Amino acid sequence: MNKKLKILLLLGGTSPEREVSKSTGKSVYQALQNLDYDIIVMDPAYGINQPFEVEDYFNENDYAEISNENYLDAINLISSEQINVAFLALHGKFGEDGTIQSLLELKGIKYTGSKVLSSALAMDKIMSKILFEEYNVPTPKSFHFRKGDHTTAEVNRLIEQQFGYPAVVKPNDQGSTVGLTICKSTEQLEQAVHDAFEFSDRILVEEYIPGRELTVAVIDNTALPVLEIKPKHGIYDYECKYTSGMSEYIVPAEIPDEVSILMKEIAVQACNSLRCEVYARVDFRLSPDNKIYALEVNTLPGMTSLSLVPKMAKANGISFEELIEKIINLSLK
Ligand SMILES: Nc1ncnc2c1ncn2[C@@H]1O[C@H](COP(=O)(O)OP(=O)(O)O)[C@@H](O)[C@H]1O
Ligand SMILES: [Mg+2]
Known part of the structure; x- marks a missing residue:
């Protein structure tokens, strides 16, 4: 055509x-x-x-x-x-x-993809979480602060009051796990805060969700099959994301049907809460008792040969070429 x-x-x-x-x-x-x-x-x-x-x-x-x-x-x-x-x-x-x-x-x-506002919202992890809460998208407990707002001792006190260790310290607007630390104890906190401030002037501190790493692609308001990532490192870090063989991928994920159905619904809802369009990928944690937590939405997810969205598309019978064509056609609408 x-x-x-x-x-x-x-x-x-x-x-x-x-x-x-x-x-x-x-x-x-x-x-x-x-x-x-x-x-x-x-x-x-x-x-x-x-x-x-x-x-x-x-x-x-x-x-x-x-x-x-x-x-x-x-x-x-x-x-x-x-x-x-x-x-x-x-x-x-x-x-x-x-x-x-x-x-x-x-x-x-x-x-292609999301417009100005939703791109900006999705890149801002703090704003995303505020909207997730507004739209009943489950997400880990958290607090946030700016450079100069708190001493390390104060941050430590907030962590202990609100959820305890381990705690995840991340820059507000960065991707690829850059500048992110999972602090097992208070000793790691000062360095973690310092590292995160290298990349952003706002920091998000989240409760650590043990369990599994999952992700869902949403295309044209429809979720593709859930994918589970098993990174060789405990955390899905830069190396595990972009080095062949450093992560195992299972799609469709081996999770109970009701969890998969709910996670897909939450993925669509997360995208709608940020007004995303055309395609996006929502990152999740799944706790050992199968509670779902949305971490973030990626409005321009990776599309390399190792990337997740093409794998999920393939599980639905959509080839890489078909996926690219679909993104173009949806974006031209
Ligand atoms: N609250 C959390 N609990 C457990 N692991 C987390 C948490 N937040 C982030 N992680 C780990 O760090 C990775 C990157 O975090 P994410 O919020 O998706 O940021 P980005 O991918 O933009 O760097 C996740 O894929 C996960 O492995
Ligand atoms: Mg992510």
Whole structure:
């Protein structure tokens, strides 16, 4: 039908997830080629220093300086007449948080996934949890604070009053488990707070939920089969996320039917609470007594060959190409 659509593939960026984004971008690029779209590839971090040779880009180190200030120049190289839709293979700050979405809105360029507000809300873990509570999406107990608000002793007292150790200390607006510590005891707290403040000026402290790690993709308001992750490290950290063989994936997850049904309902509700559109992935913990806790929504989840959303799609009979095509068509609606 609508073949030979012109797609602007945006990838890379300046966030700590730049390399992950390049992997997502590479997988998406191959799929877009297989689908026979016209493709323009652009890394907003390079500004006017493009177009570039795509193969070189994927194989080599950066050929130009990367900077946040380049985004505007890069987007200004493109006009809405030249392309039908921008496929966002970006992750993290400026790519997933509504910033690039705003620039594209101003240019009148359509883009894949969630709009400005929901992108910003989902990237902000504190705001997400406030909305989860409003919409009855179960989430771990927590409190939050800004730089300078509390001494470590005060944070320690709040943890002990509200849920005790282990406690999870995380930066408010970061992905890929960057800057996150599971504090087993008060001794680790000072370092954990310091590490989290390296990435954000607000910190979220959550009760630690023992048990299992699960995730649910939501596409067009419908949940795909639940996937369980068994990371080799106790925690699903950067290495377990992006190194082949460092995690085991089971889809559909081996959990009771009623838990799976409820988790899918909660996943859709979590997406609706943040007004997400087209597709997203909701991360969960499941306690040993099968209580469900939503951790966060990812509005631009990874789409590499190791990534979770493609695995869940496959379990539903949707190939990677079909998934990419579906995202594009839904985003054009
Ligand atoms: N409250 C929690 N209890 C247990 N594990 C957690 C908790 N919060 C985070 N984790 C672990 O840390 C990982 C990353 O946390 P998450 O909130 O999803 O942030 P992000 O993926 O954006 O870095 C989770 O996948 C999980 O393994
Ligand atoms: Mg996560």
